[in-house]
Amino acid sequence: MEQLKRAKIIDTAIVVFRDKGYAAASMQDIAEACGMAKGSIYKHFNSKEDLFTEAFTACHQLLFAQAEELDRTMSANKLHSKERLRSKIELLMDYAIEYHLFLFDFKELPIKDNERFREAWKNKKATLLAWQRDCLMEAYGPSLQRYIWDAVAVFRGVLTEYLTHANQRTLSLSMAELAAFIVARLDAVVTDLIETAPEPVLVEANAYFHHLNPMDEQSRQQVLLQLLAGIQAFIQGLDMAERSKGELLEVAGLLQTQLEQESPNSLLTRVYMAYLDTQPELRPSIRQLKHML
Amino acid sequence: MEQLKRAKIIDTAIVVFRDKGYAAASMQDIAEACGMAKGSIYKHFNSKEDLFTEAFTACHQLLFAQAEELDRTMSANKLHSKERLRSKIELLMDYAIEYHLFLFDFKELPIKDNERFREAWKNKKATLLAWQRDCLMEAYGPSLQRYIWDAVAVFRGVLTEYLTHANQRTLSLSMAELAAFIVARLDAVVTDLIETAPEPVLVEANAYFHHLNPMDEQSRQQVLLQLLAGIQAFIQGLDMAERSKGELLEVAGLLQTQLEQESPNSLLTRVYMAYLDTQPELRPSIRQLKHML
DNA sequence: GTCTATATATCGATAGAC
DNA sequence: GTCTATCGATATATAGAC
Numbered sequence: 001m002e003q004l005k006r007a008k009i010i011d012t013a014i015v016v017f018r019d020k021g022y023a024a025a026s027m028q029d030i031a032e033a034c035g036m037a038k039g040s041i042y043k044h045f046n047s048k049e050d051l052f053t054e055a056f057t058a059c060h061q062l063l064f065a066q067a068e069e070l071d072r073t074m075s076a077n078k079l080h081s082k083e084r085l086r087s088k089i090e091l092l093m094d095y096a097i098e099y100h101l102f103l104f105d106f107k108e109l110p111i112k113d114n115e116r117f118r119e120a121w122k123n124k125k126a127t128l129l130a131w132q133r134d135c136l137m138e139a140y141g142p143s144l145q146r147y148i149w150d151a152v153a154v155f156r157g158v159l160t161e162y163l164t165h166a167n168q169r170t171l172s173l174s175m176a177e178l179a180a181f182i183v184a185r186l187d188a189v190v191t192d193l194i195e196t197a198p199e200p201v202l203v204e205a206n207a208y209f210h211h212l213n214p215m216d217e218q219s220r221q222q223v224l225l226q227l228l229a230g231i232q233a234f235i236q237g238l239d240m241a242e243r244s245k246g247e248l249l250e251v252a253g254l255l256q257t258q259l260e261q262e263s264p265n266s267l268l269t270r271v272y273m274a275y276l277d278t279q280p281e282l283r284p285s286i287r288q289l290k291h292m293l
Numbered sequence: 294m295e296q297l298k299r300a301k302i303i304d305t306a307i308v309v310f311r312d313k314g315y316a317a318a319s320m321q322d323i324a325e326a327c328g329m330a331k332g333s334i335y336k337h338f339n340s341k342e343d344l345f346t347e348a349f350t351a352c353h354q355l356l357f358a359q360a361e362e363l364d365r366t367m368s369a370n371k372l373h374s375k376e377r378l379r380s381k382i383e384l385l386m387d388y389a390i391e392y393h394l395f396l397f398d399f400k401e402l403p404i405k406d407n408e409r410f411r412e413a414w415k416n417k418k419a420t421l422l423a424w425q426r427d428c429l430m431e432a433y434g435p436s437l438q439r440y441i442w443d444a445v446a447v448f449r450g451v452l453t454e455y456l457t458h459a460n461q462r463t464l465s466l467s468m469a470e471l472a473a474f475i476v477a478r479l480d481a482v483v484t485d486l487i488e489t490a491p492e493p494v495l496v497e498a499n500a501y502f503h504h505l506n507p508m509d510e511q512s513r514q515q516v517l518l519q520l521l522a523g524i525q526a527f528i529q530g531l532d533m534a535e536r537s538k539g540e541l542l543e544v545a546g547l548l549q550t551q552l553e554q555e556s557p558n559s560l561l562t563r564v565y566m567a568y569l570d571t572q573p574e575l576r577p578s579i580r581q582l583k584h585m586l
Numbered sequence: 587g588t589c590t591a592t593a594t595a596t597c598g599a600t601a602g603a604c
Numbered sequence: 605g606t607c608t609a610t611c612g613a614t615a616t617a618t619a620g621a622c
Contacts, residue, residue: 005605021401023316026597037607039600044605048598101400105457108314108394108401153454154478161450164398165495173494181494185447185482192481201466201474202458226465234467284387285467291390292462298587319615330589335617 006044009034013055018101022052023110053117059102060124063095067131082183085139089159089179096163097175104160132156140190147193149202154189158182224259224292228252231276231285238281248282251275269293299337302327306348311394315345316403346410352395353417356388360424375476378432382452382472389456390468397453425449433483440486442495447482451475517552520582521545524575541575544568562586 012034016025027048031038045051070091074084096103111117132152137144144151162178165171171178235248255272258264277286305327309318320341324331338344363384367377389396404410425445430437437444455471458464464471528541548565551557570579 021405023401023403027599028597038598039608040606042599046599104400106401107397108316108399110316153458154451157450157452157454158447159450160453161446162494165446171494178494181491184489184491185485188481188485189478192478196477198474198477201455201464201471220462223463223465227467230465230467230470284383284469287387287391288459288468291460320617321615331616332590332618333588336587339617341616 009036009041009044009051010055010058013051014059014099014102017052017055018099021101027051049111049114049117052111053114053120056102056117057120057124059099060127063092063099064127064131066091066095081139082187085135086176086179086183088135089182090175092159093163093166093175093179096159097166100163100167136186143194144190147190147200149204150193150200151186151190153202155182155186158185220292221259224289225256227285227289227292228256228259231282231289232256234285235282248276248279302329302334302337302344303348303351306344307352307392307395310345310348311392314394320344342404342407342410345404346407346413349395349410350413350417352392353420356385356392357420357424359384359388374432375480378428379469379472379476381428382475383468385452386456386459386468386472389452390459393456393460429479436487437483440483440493442497443486443493444479444483446495448475448479451478514552517582517586518549521549521552524569524579524582525549528575541569541572 009030013030016030016033019025020029027038027041030051031041034041041051045054067088070087074087079087106112106121129152132155133148136151136155137148140151159182162171162182166175166178173181232249232252235245235252238245238248251272255269255276258269258272273286273289276282302323306323309323309326312318313322320331320334323344324334327334334344338347360381363380367380372380399405399414422445425448426441429444429448430441433444452475455464455475459468459471466474525542525545528538528545531538531541544565548562548569551562551565566579566582569575
């Protein structure tokens, strides 16, 4: 009985949060929608943040339950792999249209620093990524292995963009047709990736484990140094006086020695970057570096 | 002198909003960052919402100014069309990394219903879409005409997804390299679209009309009325008391007469929609209507 | 015009009666 | 467990001295 009431509050909260957003939805609103008093909600949930987190989790569990069921029915029917992919995309789209607040990334969310919520969020995002990875791997086979995370990225991006249009009801297509269109575009990208064989941009560690665990200090340092190495190579290729170029490389080298240390001197790091920043061609890369620090 | 102080406040506000988000950034924070008292800010801006709107606008003007300058320098250098595209994407990426709060779509924003802000937002989104359309048309030529909005959608989606990774500090590529990667993927999609010649999903009116293009005012109204007609048919099919149904239809009729006018009464339109919104089955459709207005 | 001090409102959370 | 009533904190916005 108590569990039933809990579930009812969560179901109501999902709808209210979905329609008004986190900040605009007050506990008063949710209580009224439940036909209860605000104080009663707090007997079941310790805080608004907890309630949102649980609503968020419950909403995702619904999606994955549906996905598993779809998988079972399709295994029975022995559909073509591309048709299976299309069906799964359609499922994801239907879900995303109904609960898009919970699916897309949060930006302006007051509780994005809440420990428990972040945990739930990362968990769900990792599960979603893994599911999408499996869908694509199943559809395209092991030849996609090397580019799987780039393919997932392209797929996710394209899907999200079209869903935005669908959400604005500016599309006259059904989700089934739209899913087929997206699969066809994805085919082109995957074929091209495998044929032209460029260097992948995303690798396992980048795309995936970041959502399970925050990047550890060591791999973070490694990414920083890789970027700096790119900047140094870029300086080498610049068309300018050898002397100025030498100075830039010298400062870049100093910056490198700082970043290689366990705890770099913050002031010196900023000083070196400020100097490199005076070279207009380097500004974007330096800003990127700053962003990572 | 007064204009200078105003500009200083806006510049400061851009940084504070960018770093803390809208809700978490208080007027106190902005005032302190300006070295002024909170009350003084209100001599220049009537509200926090106004200030945010102006900061948002100023930030985008910066982007478009840079884009125009890039266009001029590149016209002088006579670069290859693909290289021009790559440069523009790189510019957009650099900007997006620095001000991504202002570039990506807002979801959880307390002022997303603010009239003036929505106006500014639509305006800037329309300008951005037009710019991206022009970039792609210039790069791929008139053979892309039929698929231009689908190409823009794929481009935007892929760009956003990779920028998310870049924002999470998990990429060691420079933006220049990333831009080149995206252009290569876009090439594959565009080539495939033109070769296989499927039916386009997005057409001019879909992709563009609701982002404030005065030329499309008429077709915008038409789509609105189409949606309303669908809602009226939906009400007819509802399983409920005839009397309530009649009332809903009556209000829907009133809404229709408003929307048929050249400049509908904003308040009345909202009042009618608010009433229809009380009927749970109509909520999704009413949300669509609100989106389109 | 700029500051200090304050009014006003909202909302999350809690206490206590039943 | 549910309700009513209220606290406490925060933040927008304003009033009034200088």
